[in-house]
Amino acid sequence: MRRLTTRQNFALTFTLYVFGFLVVLYSLFYLVFSLMSVYQLRQDLSNDAKEIISNHLLLDKGEIIFRKDKTGASLKQFLLNENASALILDAKKSTVRSYGLFIYDNTILQPFINKVQASKKPENISVSLNKQKLEVIVVPLKTNGVQIGILVLGISVTDLYGFKQIMIDVFLLLGFLSVAGSFIVGYVLAGRTLTPLIKLAKVVEEMDFDRMESSLTVEGNPQDELVLLINRFNEMTIRLKDMASRQKEFVANASHELKTPLTRAITSLEVLPSSPETAAEIELIKGDLFQINALLDKLLLLTRLKKDSHSPNKNQSIKINRIFSIIKKQLEGKLKEKQITLTITSPEIIKTSIPFEYLEIILSNFISNAVKYSFNQKAVRVRVDQHQAGADIEIVDQGVGMTKEEAAHMFDRFYRGGANKEKGYGVGLSIVKQICDLYNIDIKVSSKKNRGTSIKISV
Amino acid sequence: MHILVIEDDERIGENLKTFLKKERFQTTVVNNAEDGLFQAEEESYDVVVIDWMLPDGSGIDICRKLRSKNRAVPILMLTAKSQTEDKVEGLASGADDYLTKPFAKEELVARIKSLIRRSAETKGSPIIKIGNLQLNINTTEVKLGNKIVNLAPKEYALLEYLTLHKDKVIDRMTLLHHVWGDDVDDFSNTIDVHIRYLRQKIAGKNNKALIKTVINKGYMICED
Numbered sequence: 001m002r003r004l005t006t007r008q009n010f011a012l013t014f015t016l017y018v019f020g021f022l023v024v025l026y027s028l029f030y031l032v033f034s035l036m037s038v039y040q041l042r043q044d045l046s047n048d049a050k051e052i053i054s055n056h057l058l059l060d061k062g063e064i065i066f067r068k069d070k071t072g073a074s075l076k077q078f079l080l081n082e083n084a085s086a087l088i089l090d091a092k093k094s095t096v097r098s099y100g101l102f103i104y105d106n107t108i109l110q111p112f113i114n115k116v117q118a119s120k121k122p123e124n125i126s127v128s129l130n131k132q133k134l135e136v137i138v139v140p141l142k143t144n145g146v147q148i149g150i151l152v153l154g155i156s157v158t159d160l161y162g163f164k165q166i167m168i169d170v171f172l173l174l175g176f177l178s179v180a181g182s183f184i185v186g187y188v189l190a191g192r193t194l195t196p197l198i199k200l201a202k203v204v205e206e207m208d209f210d211r212m213e214s215s216l217t218v219e220g221n222p223q224d225e226l227v228l229l230i231n232r233f234n235e236m237t238i239r240l241k242d243m244a245s246r247q248k249e250f251v252a253n254a255s256h257e258l259k260t261p262l263t264r265a266i267t268s269l270e271v272l273p274s275s276p277e278t279a280a281e282i283e284l285i286k287g288d289l290f291q292i293n294a295l296l297d298k299l300l301l302l303t304r305l306k307k308d309s310h311s312p313n314k315n316q317s318i319k320i321n322r323i324f325s326i327i328k329k330q331l332e333g334k335l336k337e338k339q340i341t342l343t344i345t346s347p348e349i350i351k352t353s354i355p356f357e358y359l360e361i362i363l364s365n366f367i368s369n370a371v372k373y374s375f376n377q378k379a380v381r382v383r384v385d386q387h388q389a390g391a392d393i394e395i396v397d398q399g400v401g402m403t404k405e406e407a408a409h410m411f412d413r414f415y416r417g418g419a420n421k422e423k424g425y426g427v428g429l430s431i432v433k434q435i436c437d438l439y440n441i442d443i444k445v446s447s448k449k450n451r452g453t454s455i456k457i458s459v
Numbered sequence: 460m461h462i463l464v465i466e467d468d469e470r471i472g473e474n475l476k477t478f479l480k481k482e483r484f485q486t487t488v489v490n491n492a493e494d495g496l497f498q499a500e501e502e503s504y505d506v507v508v509i510d511w512m513l514p515d516g517s518g519i520d521i522c523r524k525l526r527s528k529n530r531a532v533p534i535l536m537l538t539a540k541s542q543t544e545d546k547v548e549g550l551a552s553g554a555d556d557y558l559t560k561p562f563a564k565e566e567l568v569a570r571i572k573s574l575i576r577r578s579a580e581t582k583g584s585p586i587i588k589i590g591n592l593q594l595n596i597n598t599t600e601v602k603l604g605n606k607i608v609n610l611a612p613k614e615y616a617l618l619e620y621l622t623l624h625k626d627k628v629i630d631r632m633t634l635l636h637h638v639w640g641d642d643v644d645d646f647s648n649t650i651d652v653h654i655r656y657l658r659q660k661i662a663g664k665n666n667k668a669l670i671k672t673v674i675n676k677g678y679m680i681c682e683d
Contacts, residue, residue, distance in 0.1 A: 259539035260468055263561040267474035270564040286563075293561050297541055304542055 014186030465495030485640025492516030511538030
């Protein structure tokens with residue numbers, strides 16, 4: 001299962017709280033309503049029973065006599081008005097009259113009737129009769145302390161149950177709406193709360209540890225956790241910046257320091273008395289020393305890359321064919337050795353904002369890598385297309401290619417692809433990346449293991 | 460040609476001296492800025508090679524001080540700093556050329572020769588002509604008409620110095636300093652001996668002497 005984001009978690013938690021709160025609230029409301037309605041109903045029943053006894057029954061002389069009330073309404077009419085059912089029994093518990101639902105069946109009432117007969121006290125009960133729910137009161141009919149019969153009065157509460165059902169439906173609907181609403185509100189609120197974090201993530205993502213120019217500013221309570229986090233983060237950035245600059249300084253110093261002994265060694269080799277046998281060896285050693293020097297220069301370049309140091313011109317013309325002829329010369333031996341054909345399709349001059357030296361570094365690295373990692377007897381193609389905004393350069397080889405993992409690391413400093421037998425220090429492409437970052441050049445790499453690599457840049 | 464090398468690393472200094480000597484340059488090496496500035500001011504050198512970073516100061520400062528005192532001596536900056544900005548700063552301070560460490564011997568020599576050529580107002584060409592005498596300072600080949608003249612190293616050095624400063628009277632001390640460097644006795648007659656040999660080997664049209672003696676002053680080479 002996909003794991004939830006913090007924002008979704010926040011929103012869900014909020015929703016759950018709201019949901020719980022609603023459940024408790026609705027349950028309480030429902031309970032109170034039910035209790036109240038039953039209580040009210042029983043009050044009504046009791047009142048009705050009293051009214052019937054005083055207005056419709058004459059209980060003198062140990063006999064039940066029915067009569068009309070002052071408005072002339074009979075008991076039957078009264079019961080119809082009240083939507084009530086009634087059962088009147090004499091002292092021997094035989095039915096005197098029955099109304100409404102009690103006409104057909106009243107067996108269910110027998111135990112209560114017996115109970116009231118014995119206790120001589122009114123009794124409230126709830127019964128189901130004929131698929132209807134009834135709230136029933138059983139009242140003893142007494143005159144001068146003598147029980148002469150029993151009145152059973154019942155009111156159907158089916159309507160009330162219907163009302164309760166509607167209430168539950170409304171509650172469910174309201175509950176659903178408020179849960180959905182609270183999720184949305186929670187999501188928005190969580191988003192707002194998390195905004196500084198999202199910003200932070202963006203800054204970290206965009207952060208270039210060699211420059212680290214971005215820092216965050218957040219307004220808010222200094223005690224706020226997020227503000228604290230971001231302040232700490234800024235402090236950390238400063239420390240990292242400091243570390244990075246010290247690292248650069250160290251590399252720069254070390255490279256400089258190394259140049260003196262290197263010069264010493266090279267000049268010593270040059271004054272070394274050489275015989276024909278040693279001359280070739282000495283030249284080889286000298287070559288190695290100069291190669292070390294070239295590497296030191298690359299390291300220095302890495303620490304010193306700066307924009308605008310020598311590129312005042314935004315849209316300058318660059319003789320790109322000169323770069324290609326330099327590169328061809330550099331790769332001459334390798335091309336012959338691996339029998340690779342290097343085809344370059346390009347205008348002689350392109351217009352671009354990147355300085356000649358930097359473009360040379362970029363192209364030389366990409367093309368020499370393409371040749372390096374190409375299979376023997378294959379072709380490396382370079383294509384340059386000039387258009388309005390600049391030039392598109394594409395370098396394609398048919399070689400060992402890269403896995404996704406290797407491609408992800410190809411621009412890391414000192415990274416060398418897996419099982420890499422080729423010579424190198426893992427510095428070249430890192431310089432290329434820095435230059436491209438400096439000039440906002442996007443490098444598109446598509447590579448397939450054992451198929452080849454294609455590099456596209458727009459300069 | 461006499462070259463002053465201001466380089467704090469003694470071994471590099473010695474190595475430079477050794478291979479510059481092979482190229483027939485007289486070389487004086489000093490190891491700090493103070494001595495370097497003193498030497499450059501007091502003596503006349505054909506080229507001064509200065510290391511940027513010295514224990515008691517920077518090469519840039521020496522450069523500025525020399526230029527502020529109107530010393531026009533060609534200066535070659537030698538340094539481990541290889542960035543464009545550094546090169547610009549070095550050249551702006553008054554250096555005539557810039558070479559980054561480590562360097563190939565050939566490049567250093569070529570740059571020194573080019574500085575000498577430019578400072579000698581030969582319009583940058585390595586071939587200097589005086590009458591029918593032709594001297595190529597790159598190949599050290601000397602021709603009289605179409606005939607190659609074989610010269611001893613010191614004879615060549617003497618001729619080269621006079622030729623580079625043609626039409627100017629050069630006194631004996633200067634010649635001694637630039638051609639023989641520090642390893643000769645000031646009061647010897649070496650110069651006179653070498654001048655005599657040179658005159659025998661090269662003579663102008665109608666056997667007129669190209670090298671002239673200016674009494675009580677020194678020697679001069681000129682066409683007439």
